[in-house]
Amino acid sequence: MNRRRLKIWARIAIEWKLRDEQNRAGVFNMHMDLKRIKQGFIRLIRIYPLIAIGLLIIAYLLGGFSEQSNPLVPRTIVLGMLYGLIIVVPLLAILIFVGFSVSEDRSRNRNLKSLENLPAEDPFDLAQEEMCGFKIVSLTGELPIFTGVTGDTYKNDENAICKEFPDHVPPVIGCECGFYAFKNRRDAQFELSIHPGLFLIDVDLFGIGFSHKYGYRAESQRVNSLEFPKRCMRCKVLPARVFIKSYKIGYGNNVWWHWSVRCSLCVKGVKPENRLTIEQMSQKLNVEIN
Numbered sequence: 082m083n084r085r086r087l088k089i090w091a092r093i094a095i096e097w098k099l100r101d102e103q104n105r106a107g108v109f110n111m112h113m114d115l116k117r118i119k120q121g122f123i124r125l126i127r128i129y130p131l132i133a134i135g136l137l138i139i140a141y142l143l144g145g146f147s148e149q150s151n152p153l154v155p156r157t158i159v160l161g162m163l164y165g166l167i168i169v170v171p172l173l174a175i176l177i178f179v180g181f182s183v184s185e186d187r188s189r190n191r192n193l194k195s196l197e198n199l200p201a202e203d204p205f206d207l208a209q210e211e212m213c214g215f216k217i218v219s220l221t222g223e224l225p226i227f228t229g230v231t232g233d234t235y236k237n238d239e240n241a242i243c244k245e246f247p248d249h250v251p252p253v254i255g256c257e258c259g260f261y262a263f264k265n266r267r268d269a270q271f272e273l274s275i276h277p278g279l280f281l282i283d284v285d286l287f288g289i290g291f292s293h294k295y296g297y298r299a300e301s302q303r304v305n306s307l308e309f310p311k312r313c314m315r316c317k318v319l320p321a322r323v324f325i326k327s328y329k330i331g332y333g334n335n336v337w338w339h340w341s342v343r344c345s346l347c348v349k350g351v352k353p354e355n356r357l358t359i360e361q362m363s364q365k366l367n368v369e370i371n
């Protein structure tokens with residue numbers, strides 16, 4: 082039987098009301114635009130070393146570092162630029178990051194407060210919406226299993242459980258339980274670029290769900306497919322070919338298995354029992370791998 086049909090898609094309509102009210106107050110949009118600004122800022126920071134080296138090379142070529150009495154670029158400007166690149170810009174970046182986290186905390190508290198005042202609504206009256214999303218996971222365990230960024234493990238089709246309050250049926254207002262996913266593939270890809278070694282998956286969420294501009298938090302989740310990384314996670318250059326498992330030492334004596342992908346060169350020396358082909362991995366996880 083097709084399990085997809087057994088599940089219902091529902092979204093909490095009250096979230097839309099809440100969002101409309103917040104839109105009027107201009108609160109919601111501000112917070113959400115912040116997320117995009119932050120993404121752009123982090124991208125900029127990644128290319129910062131290149132910008133800095135470029136500026137230094139230009140200064141060097143224009144004679145800023147030479148002993149000539151009359152260089153094209155005066156020594157004071159070169160010195161000022163060096164101080165700026167090494168001290169001022171990084172300091173500014175740190176301040177901006179502090180600013181981001183302060184405003185994120187504020188808007189989280191504000192959202193929690195507004196959520197506490199939500200009226201109870203009959204779930205059967207809720208608007209229905211297909212909740213399809215993207216997220217990043219690691220693959221852990223001797224037998225591979227999905228592991229979310231919070232450390233919770235799950236199979237290809239699961240109901241969320243609340244670790245903190247066992248009587249919760251996630252998602253619960255005011256709690257963080259439930260399966261999360263981005264609506265937009267781009268946001269998941271950005272997260273992947275910050276967390277190398279993880280994988281991008283495509284999921285469908287079911288049951289009661291909270292919806293906001295960028296994502297969902299819902300009751301149950303089915304993983305549709307996993308995106309096979311293009312490059313080897315070791316050399317970062319050659320195309321990835323196989324999955325391999327290796328162990329990592331966790332807290333205490335806790336040893337856990339961690340799966341990554343390797344190219345045909347970097348896989349040499351890995352014992353055959355610690356390798357899985359894409360097809361084998363797809364069978365073990367019971368999801369498509371593209």
Ligand SMILES: [Zn+2]
Pocket residue numbers: 243244245246249251253256257258
């Ligand atoms: Zn909970």
Ligand SMILES: [Zn+2]
Pocket residue numbers: 313314315316317318319343344345346347348
């Ligand atoms: Zn490699």
